[in-house]
Amino acid sequence: MSTERKPRADAERNRARVLEAARALLAEQDDVQLPEIARAAGVGVGTVYRNFPDRRALVEALAEQRFAEIAEYARKRCLDGKSGVKRYLRHVGEVLSGDRALSSAIETARGTAGSEPRGDALAELETVVARAIAADQAAGVLRADCTVGDVYLLVGCLSSVVRTGSGDWRRFAELVLEGLLPRG
Amino acid sequence: MSTERKPRADAERNRARVLEAARALLAEQDDVQLPEIARAAGVGVGTVYRNFPDRRALVEALAEQRFAEIAEYARKRCLDGKSGVKRYLRHVGEVLSGDRALSSAIETARGTAGSEPRGDALAELETVVARAIAADQAAGVLRADCTVGDVYLLVGCLSSVVRTGSGDWRRFAELVLEGLLPRG
DNA sequence: ACCTGAACACCGTTCAAGT
DNA sequence: ACCTGAACACCGTTCAAGT
DSSP states (O other), X not given: OOOOOOOOHHHHHHHHHHHHHHHHHHTTOSOOOHHHHHHHHTSOHHHXXXXXXXXXXXXXXXXXXXXXXXXXXXXXXXXXXXXXXXXXXXXXXXXHHTTHHHHHHHHHHHHHOSSXXXXXXXXXXHHXXXXXXXXXXHTTOSOTTOOHHHHHHHHHHHHXXXXXXXXXXXXXXXXXXXXXXXXX | OOOOOOOOHHHHHHHHHHHHHHHHHHTTOSOOOHHHHHHHHTSOHHHHHHHSSXXXXXXXXXXXXXXXXXXXXXXXXXXXXXXXXXXXXXXXXXXXXXXXXHHXXXXXXXXXXXXXXXXXXXXXXXXXXXXXXXXXXXXXXXOTTXXXXXXXXXXXXXXXXXXXXXXXXXHHHHHXXXXXXXXX
């Protein structure tokens, strides 16, 4: 199916280096300049642009890595029907707060976009979350009308809380989790 | 107390014009350039900078106007102890969604800041919200441990949901309001 | 094929000259 | 005192020349 040719080995290595450098630099500051990322990666700016159409695309690629990591966690720990969604939200909070600048960069990139095509990792993540939701609902620990969209929404808010540092994200998670309990 | 001299009439008019133009333009697009705002206001860029240290300060001033408007609404409609906080959150959602670009600009400005000194309108707004919370708690329609900080946090999230368009803000408000009900 | 980095475009901000 | 807007600084992006 794939019409792409196999890229040259050095090209692939360069792409990886750029991602690595971007990840490291953005973990500390969210307004790192692109030429600086290129320098840290040991390549010219042009090489960055060869791999990613623009700055936003580079950040999206980093986001995809994060999504994949989170999906892996969710598959292992959130499908048992024992309030997996709760554990999921807390984990996301931890990840985001451990890498504020990246979260910020990701959110900015998303905010700027119009209607972007979602990446594979994100799609995969949604599948896992849907299963976590179903498991919790079957166990009666989550409101019956809770959807993937709801969780997606709450994660976005969590990211916003972490990014702005406008309050304690754990407190936010607690409040929100109350709202997700089954109707009594 | 005020050591400031009364500004010249034309200076004051210019300041008002800049705010007006900025408000109008930012209501439609959130990335309007500063020179364009100056042109729409019929002044030179330098005049904008005379009134506001930088772009962020201009946006903050617009935010203050919004806060004042919202505070007025809250004073009138949210102090009766009949779920005023609920009405407050819904109103904020309406206001924000009616002016996405401005909300976005405000949020971006806040996100960028470190620890900014809050304006008068915001301080005033917090006072009113505190009273709304107290009234609802006295009436037993709001959890006893709900604080101004909680509401502030939720408003930030509401703004984030509206801005990114990542979901239905009314749905978010509903979920969150469940979490604010008194412990059963 | 892919890489480099000087050059370009764009926009926020400053400041010399004007009223 | 305040205003104007050309000039400057900065950074994202392009593209001609090189390997």
